[in-house]
Amino acid sequence: MSADTHTLTLAGTTIAVTASRRATEQGEAFERKGARVVYAPTVRIVPTDADELLQADTRGIIENPPHMVLVTTGYGLKGWLSFAADAGQEDALRDALAGADFYVRGAKGRGAVRALGFEDSGIAAEEVTRALVDLALEVGVEGKRVVLQQHGKPDHEQEQRLKDAGAQLATVVPHRWEEPKDINAVHELIDSIIAGEITAITFTAAPAVEALFGYATEQEKLPELIAALREKTVVASVGPVTSVPLEEQGITPVQPERSRMGAMIKALVEHLER
CATH class of the missing domain: 3.40.50.10090 (Rossmann fold)
Incomplete structure (x- = not known):
């Protein structure tokens, strides 16, 4: 069954998901709207x-x-x-x-x-x-x-x-x-953001933000990454605690009133649709 084109409001966008938990759930919500999703967990949770x-x-x-x-x-x-x-x-x-x-x-x-x-x-x-x-x-x-x-x-x-x-x-x-299993995916994500190829990126934990900045620092690309996240890529955060390391770098994220993943997805979709 083909998707209704009226619902594909994010067609032509590329959204990066940095979470290690419930990443597919996030990604599928964006894909249903027509977005292309890139998965690049920046950290991995140790049970x-x-x-x-x-x-x-x-x-x-x-x-x-x-x-x-x-x-x-x-x-x-x-x-x-x-x-x-x-x-x-x-x-x-x-x-x-x-x-x-x-x-x-x-x-x-x-x-x-x-x-x-x-x-x-x-x-x-x-x-x-x-x-x-x-x-x-x-x-x-x-x-x-x-x-x-x-x-x-x-x-x-x-x-x-x-x-x-x-x-x-x-x-x-x-x-x-801990370090993610696929560190190359994170390095590729950094390059894609700098190149302006990522429409939006989501963060559900402050360590995911800090880890991305850490890997960019190791590659001597942090200033370029920060500039791209301020000017080219829409950044979505699940809530105020996650937003702290973003705001410290002058990045103002799209953020829901309630710190919930579903609310973040809704806020980002509405922002991109506007």
Whole structure:
């Protein structure tokens, strides 16, 4: 059955999908509108149930309960407790965290802390890890056991700031990102964006943005990539957290009111149709 040509409103466009999760679901939504879709996951999610590192980190925290817990994402905190539950460690982990002061990076982190039955002692001025570490340093970390829950690609610069201030630091990364299986697809995507061949690109996680910029930096093409994303390619982001690394480079993304993949797809389609 041929598609109704009236519905092929994105015919002639090329849309790049950078997600590793639910990428096909995204792509098919654009293809139904007539777009050509390029898949180039810039990062790959490591499943927590296969993450021996997280298991070891969790055991260490249970054995040495922290004074302070720094929460970068609500999704990550929930994932950590869920992982502990699957490993039969949830009660022990909850006991270890019960006496700690929780500081959060944003509203979702605060919501997760409270939903899990804890209370938070403060929220960062901005929804970035640097601001969360700023808050911890203001409160004081010297001689304290501090847990930094990171998400995706750990921010080693912020870890070092805590250590330099005298924290006994432990980190947990409930959802880790690793190099994608097809790095050549990412390199080709960078060249295609610079050449003006990509109509639009979608991002559903900040690490996906950061990874793309990282690979462009390695190839000494970052300024060209940034210029193309500002001037030639429409950039779509799933929400404000994902948009931070884009906005830091002067890129204003199309972004839905609610941070949902379906809402992002709808917002981008409407933008391109206009």
